[in-house]
Amino acid sequence: MSEVQTPAPFKTSRTPDAAPRPTKVLTRDVKVVYGQKQALHGVSIDIPEKSVTAFIGPSGCGKSTFLRCINRMNDTIVGARVDGTIELDGVSIWEPSLDVVELRARVGMVFQKPNPFPKSIFENVAYGPRIHGLARSKADLEEIVITSLQKASLYNEVKDRLDEPGTGLSGGQQQRLCIARAIAVSPEVILMDEPCSALDPIATAKVEELIDELRANYTIVIVTHSMQQAARVSQRTAFFHLGHLIEEGPTDHIFTNPLEQRTQDYITGRFG
Amino acid sequence: MGPLTLIALIAGLSLFGFFLGRWKSIAMAGSGAPLHSRPNHYGSFVLVWTAVPALVVLTLLVIARPLILDQTIRSHLPSDIVTSGDVSLAISGVEQVADGLKAVTPDEYENIHLGVVSARRIFADHGIPLGGDVSPYQLTAAIAANDTERLITLTTTTAVVGALALGLFLAFIRIKPRLRARNSVERVVLTLLIAASTVAILTTVGIVLSLLFQALQFFSMVSPINFYFGTVWDPRFAAAGSSESGQFGILPLAWGTAYISLFALLVAVPIGLLSAIYMAEYASPKVRAISKPTLEILAGIPTIVYGFFALVTVGPMIRDYLALPLGLGNSGNNVVTAGVVMGIMIIPYVSSLSDDIITAVPRAMREGSLGLGATRSETIKRVVLPAALPGIVGAILLAASRAIGETMIVVLAAGVAANLSANPFAEMTTITVKIVNQLTGDLEFTSPQTLVAFALGITLFVITLGLNVIALTIVRKYREQYE
Numbered sequence: 001m002s003e004v005q006t007p008a009p010f011k012t013s014r015t016p017d018a019a020p021r022p023t024k025v026l027t028r029d030v031k032v033v034y035g036q037k038q039a040l041h042g043v044s045i046d047i048p049e050k051s052v053t054a055f056i057g058p059s060g061c062g063k064s065t066f067l068r069c070i071n072r073m074n075d076t077i078v079g080a081r082v083d084g085t086i087e088l089d090g091v092s093i094w095e096p097s098l099d100v101v102e103l104r105a106r107v108g109m110v111f112q113k114p115n116p117f118p119k120s121i122f123e124n125v126a127y128g129p130r131i132h133g134l135a136r137s138k139a140d141l142e143e144i145v146i147t148s149l150q151k152a153s154l155y156n157e158v159k160d161r162l163d164e165p166g167t168g169l170s171g172g173q174q175q176r177l178c179i180a181r182a183i184a185v186s187p188e189v190i191l192m193d194e195p196c197s198a199l200d201p202i203a204t205a206k207v208e209e210l211i212d213e214l215r216a217n218y219t220i221v222i223v224t225h226s227m228q229q230a231a232r233v234s235q236r237t238a239f240f241h242l243g244h245l246i247e248e249g250p251t252d253h254i255f256t257n258p259l260e261q262r263t264q265d266y267i268t269g270r271f272g
Numbered sequence: 273m274g275p276l277t278l279i280a281l282i283a284g285l286s287l288f289g290f291f292l293g294r295w296k297s298i299a300m301a302g303s304g305a306p307l308h309s310r311p312n313h314y315g316s317f318v319l320v321w322t323a324v325p326a327l328v329v330l331t332l333l334v335i336a337r338p339l340i341l342d343q344t345i346r347s348h349l350p351s352d353i354v355t356s357g358d359v360s361l362a363i364s365g366v367e368q369v370a371d372g373l374k375a376v377t378p379d380e381y382e383n384i385h386l387g388v389v390s391a392r393r394i395f396a397d398h399g400i401p402l403g404g405d406v407s408p409y410q411l412t413a414a415i416a417a418n419d420t421e422r423l424i425t426l427t428t429t430t431a432v433v434g435a436l437a438l439g440l441f442l443a444f445i446r447i448k449p450r451l452r453a454r455n456s457v458e459r460v461v462l463t464l465l466i467a468a469s470t471v472a473i474l475t476t477v478g479i480v481l482s483l484l485f486q487a488l489q490f491f492s493m494v495s496p497i498n499f500y501f502g503t504v505w506d507p508r509f510a511a512a513g514s515s516e517s518g519q520f521g522i523l524p525l526a527w528g529t530a531y532i533s534l535f536a537l538l539v540a541v542p543i544g545l546l547s548a549i550y551m552a553e554y555a556s557p558k559v560r561a562i563s564k565p566t567l568e569i570l571a572g573i574p575t576i577v578y579g580f581f582a583l584v585t586v587g588p589m590i591r592d593y594l595a596l597p598l599g600l601g602n603s604g605n606n607v608v609t610a611g612v613v614m615g616i617m618i619i620p621y622v623s624s625l626s627d628d629i630i631t632a633v634p635r636a637m638r639e640g641s642l643g644l645g646a647t648r649s650e651t652i653k654r655v656v657l658p659a660a661l662p663g664i665v666g667a668i669l670l671a672a673s674r675a676i677g678e679t680m681i682v683v684l685a686a687g688v689a690a691n692l693s694a695n696p697f698a699e700m701t702t703i704t705v706k707i708v709n710q711l712t713g714d715l716e717f718t719s720p721q722t723l724v725a726f727a728l729g730i731t732l733f734v735i736t737l738g739l740n741v742i743a744l745t746i747v748r749k750y751r752e753q754y755e
Contacts, residue, residue, distance in 0.1 A: 076642060078557070105645030113638035118659045127654070128644040178640070185644055 015249030024049035030084035054234035109188035114174035116166035128185035152180035172203020292316030308453035309635030321443035348413035415494035486726035505690035535611020544622025552630035568585035581685030601697030605687035
């Protein structure tokens with residue numbers, strides 16, 4: 001790849017937490033190349049467990065690309081190449097003993113546009129547990145589905161129509177269905193790629209509330225374009241720009257007292 | 273001026289009108305008045321009003337012309353010919369003379385008129401042979417016809433040019449900034465679109481009606497019960513005039529059609545579907561770019577070539593290695609041969625359409641499944657294929673109607689013997705083959721032996737129509753559920 005220049009030495013500004021949590025996902029110098037284009041120039045970050053980490057930055061800054069590295073979703077894109085170190089609980093995600101299928105079961109993903117399968121609400125949630133053989137009996141499966149729907153605060157709205165197609169729900173309900181679907185596989189980490197960008201403010205509020213509840217049990221990484229959303233739901237925030245991680249730190253710190261001028265400019269709306 | 277010159281004139285003037293109308297509207301817009309429509313709409317407005325009335329006038333007069341001529345000649349025929357009934361023969365005789373008169377020189381014309389020379393000889397000199405000598409009534413009628421024709425030509429030219437000029441002028445002075453030109457132009461375009469789609473529908477209706485008429489005639493000779501429930505096909509080409517009618521049971525043919533199509537689908541569906549899955553989900557873009565068009569070549573091979581292939585290669589092979597060892601038959605013409613070769617022919621219908629449909633399943637579906645830790649094959653089996661199913665069913669039914677309508681391969685691969693048997697190595701034939709059979713040769717369209725072809729045709733039409741309706745219903749039902 002002659003097109004890829006060695007990046008100029010770049011230093012991310014970091015502010016640690018006052019009371020640091022154990023690291024769930026560790027990345028060091030992650031670089032991504034799509035064909036001829038370098039999308040990420042070496043990103044290193046520690047994502048603490050059982051908390052919400054938000055990735056912010058202008059469009060095309062590489063935050064979604066980085067998110068998709070964590071569960072190796074970039075493998076499905078022809079011509080994408082990922083370098084660097086990514087560890088889940090201290091084990092490299094490229095470790096031969098850790099199959100990509102297992103990795104994705106442990107690191108779930110919620111996408112930008114709600115993408116329920118063209119199946120019933122029940123089947124949508126039961127999909128993951130079925131393929132992973134998590135349920136021993138029909139009753140088991142039903143319990144998993146109901147618990148997942150409850151955790152996604154969707155159960156009360158759909159309990160009478162579990163046999164109806166998931167595609168018939170409203171946008172906000174569909175997105176919570178996708179979250180329930182992800183939870184049903186009992187992942188440790190949930191990656192959310194702009195989960196609210198296709199939703200109205202009421203549905204967004206519900207999903208944000210849900211993210212806040214899920215934080216007790218799951219490590220959540222969320223990519224968002226809404227600064228308010230990052231401020232509302234996350235404990236730590238990372239600011240990406242042009243494929244670099246510019247700054248990361250506690251959310252209130254980033255939003256009130258950023259170390260970098262570029263972070264300041266972005267969150268006050270001067271560019272991006 | 274002839275009709276072609278007039279059409280050229282209409283085209284030229286209306287194009288001129290278009291630029292004129294556009295120019296005027298732009299000039300008006302330049303003087304500050306806001307336009308209701310775009311300049312091109314004003315141009316089209318003038319174009320339409322110039323061309324359409326002139327075209328209508330031209331069409332009407334072109335249609336009226338032969339009728340008027342016919343009437344003129346008729347009025348000059350002597351009464352004994354009119355009563356004898358050979359009117360059309362007499363009219364064409366007069367028309368020939370009229371053509372001849374147009375070809376001769378003025379001097380010769382004068383001589384013919386005076387009766388100095390025989391018209392027949394002069395005409396022969398100009399390359400117009402006549403059956404007999406020209407009788408006086410023919411001459412007067414021909415002269416009258418030629419006069420009328422000149423008059424009509426003149427009228428047509430005048431009327432078309434008048435319509436053109438008037439249309440152009442009126443449309444041009446009607447152009448004002450507030451004229452709703454777009455609305456009226458769009459109405460004309462809409463009419464055009466409706467007319468175009470009506471042609472297709474009317475053609476279908478026409479085909480059905482022509483089939484239906486002949487089929488009903490057949491059913492007045494052979495009862496529908498004997499036709500639809502008869503198990504013997506033996507039309508017996510009896511000598512003309514013989515009252516013997518034979519037996520017309522459709523069941524052996526319908527069975528042959530269904531049996532051969534079944535084998536064709538047994539070959540085409542698995543191969544087509546699996547190759548579609550490979551091309552859509554696993555093949556690299558490079559492989560796909562080569563293999564897909566290559567597979568589609570199969571659809572471009574003429575069916576008669578498949579027929580050779582069946583006759584020379586597949587048929588003998590199946591006879592020698594399957595039929596004879598199993599003791600089920602000794603003919604190279606059999607159902608399996610026809611089914612296999614036809615199946616190969618329809619593979620691209622299944623694979624190419626299914627491939628498009630599978631590729632059209634949104635990426636978000638695949639990512640959703642992979643993101644939950646599903647493997648690639650689980651994703652294909654549980655998410656992609658169910659989502660693509662309605663389209664795949666549609667593709668299979670399309671391939672099935674193609675197989676049912678196939679004739680050439682069957683003739684060469686399965687023979688022409690109508691046979692009601694479960695043995696796949698027996699000779700058998702299909703509805704379409706028998707239609708061809710019944711309609712080949714020297715025929716009169718009054719005997720059941722030929723009319724049965726129409727009854728077979730309409731039955732086949734109903735079957736394939738039914739298949740298409742089922743396919744569309746399935747596709748629509750699942751689409752409602754899935755999107």
